[in-house]
Amino acid sequence: MIVLDLALNAVATGIVLGSIYALLALGLAITFGILHIPNVAHPAIVIAGAYAVVVLNRFGLDPILAGLLWSIPFYFIGLAFYEFYARSFESRGGGNTLQSLTLFFGISLVIEIALVVAYGTDLRSVRVGYVGESLRLGTVAIPYRFLVPALITPVVVFLLWLYLSKTNTGLAIRAVAHDERAVSVAGVNPTAIKRHAFGIATALAVIAGAALVITGPVDPFAGRIHIGRVFAIVVLAGMGTIPGTLAAAIIIGVAESLVMSFASPSWAPGVAFAILLATLALRPTGLFGGVR
């Protein structure tokens, strides 16, 4: 009976955790999965978003609402980021993976140091009424600080999927990654489209930051914990698939939670990569590669 309880709780916790992982990975699913820009600064931008949310939360604003408000200025920051990247690298023919990695790694460090200088290195958290409480369904208990941010994910995933699949701009974002020249011929400015996509990804980062800081406190270096996992989720899902990102994240979340309950917690961080390696060996395009 105890084993069954543990298993049920592990699966429930894993689904909730996976949803939060998906939110962290969605921005990267656009920049890396669709635009093929290895934006390793994405987790650092998420943490910058979390700090921005903490600032507004001090004035009593709900973190999720704060995240939505901050997503607008972050969208424009994303545009500026991409403009810098396009002018400094792509337009000079230097947009190869190694150079891009170096650039975004540098940006990541700059963001971390800027946060240290501005806010110090103490852990920062938000105040929400539901921390410390759980939703209890029989023997299953799900902490609200995980459940509430996890509930945002399906909504964001649905809206993003709708936008990328059913609107002209969304389709242009997908098209520009496949054939930039063809998009140009069709009268669309590929740089403007990619800039817009990067802006959306950055806006999503701040919403992910809001979710993350509800689950626990953050420090300027907290993004490093998630960097491997979010890349694993995007690749496992299959590059650029938005619903697939949610599914892949939930698979990883549940697997980690089961390993933590029934094996050793020390093995949990390796689960994402174990699943990734096994999947890529059998299905190189990822679990949902080709599904849009």
Add this chain to the structure above:
Amino acid sequence: MRISRRQFTKLSAAASVGLAAPAIWTKGRAQNRPVRVGCSASLTGPLSGTKNMVIGYELWRDDVNAAGGLLGREVELIVYDDQSAPSNVPAIYSKLVDVDQVDFLFTPYGANLTATIMPFAKQRDRFIVGILTLASNDQLKHDKFFQAAPWGPDGATNWARGFFDIANSTGVKKMAILAADTEFSKTAAEGGRRVSEEFGMDVVDFQMYPPTNRDFSAIIRNIRATEPEAVFVCSYPADSTAIVHGIQEIGLGDSARLFGGGMVGPQYASLMESLGPSLNGIVNFHLYVPEPTMKFEGIESFLDRYRPIAEDRQVDPLGFYIPPFCYAAGQFISTAVNATGSLDQTEVSNWLHENPVDTVVGQINFDEIGNWTERRVLMIQFQNVDGSGIDQFRQAGKEVIIDPPDYKSGELVPLMDARKT
């Protein structure tokens, strides 16, 4: 050209004066130059939360200089940023010794960074004060090393023994141990297991978790399933927060009456503020708390002066954990130098080995390898924490000392009873 005997004598005298002049000048200059004390500190990087240690050094330096300096010479503090990276530390200490020619050294913060320079300190026979470094001199046994923190002898495995003393005195028979998968925590957890067995307790669960873990629901459920009476936890700030939230959300069951021990985090104002009443009932280690049994000379004045500087620099506003011990580290030097009237490292070290030192963190005696002769790691229990205001922790009664008995300031309240308040 021929040189007469008289000319040769004049030339020899002039050459002698010329050769001796730099030495005479340098000696005179050395007698006037400041007494230099140097160290590295983690001003940036993952350990930069400890950078408030510098305030402790600075206040000590200012106090010594205001009182006329050391042997009439001004004290100069030289601090370099080690960026929290062990690889940076050896070069910094070589520079401190060979280029800056410091007279005394403090170690960087903690055992990991300090491990890189202890062989150097011993090889160069340098006086060095350990800043919260655990067991850094146990192997080398350098006779000019002195520990600023109260880990006591056998600190590596015994620093948290007070938690098990409390467990034993309250009749705990079933102990669970949870520790981050890092060297410091693993050593403490293994030490905890040994002490548990020594007391005849059954270790019903022993779990390690990766330090990046932030969800403890599954782990806490596993612990609860074993129905422990006490849970010894060795964790770091972010995981400590998640664990405290976790026991509130999932629950530990009715059997648990003692929880905590080796959690890093609930010593820092930012976490105390964010966790607030969730901390009630947790018994955890600390180095200093403002309880009536800890009224050492100078500590209140130190903390009063620390506070505005900390607020200005955006570091821990309470400053109970590290800064007083950095001030005390400076007091080791100033007390011994004034007592011996010498800057000679051997004389100063010998004096410290033979005499007690009065500091802002109490009177300290050192053993032959520079550890405190008595363990004075406090086991405090959070009681009656109300709301998230940080000022409440400046008053007595919120972090009540349960162990060691000489500093006890209140009675242990069973975990669940304390959490109801």
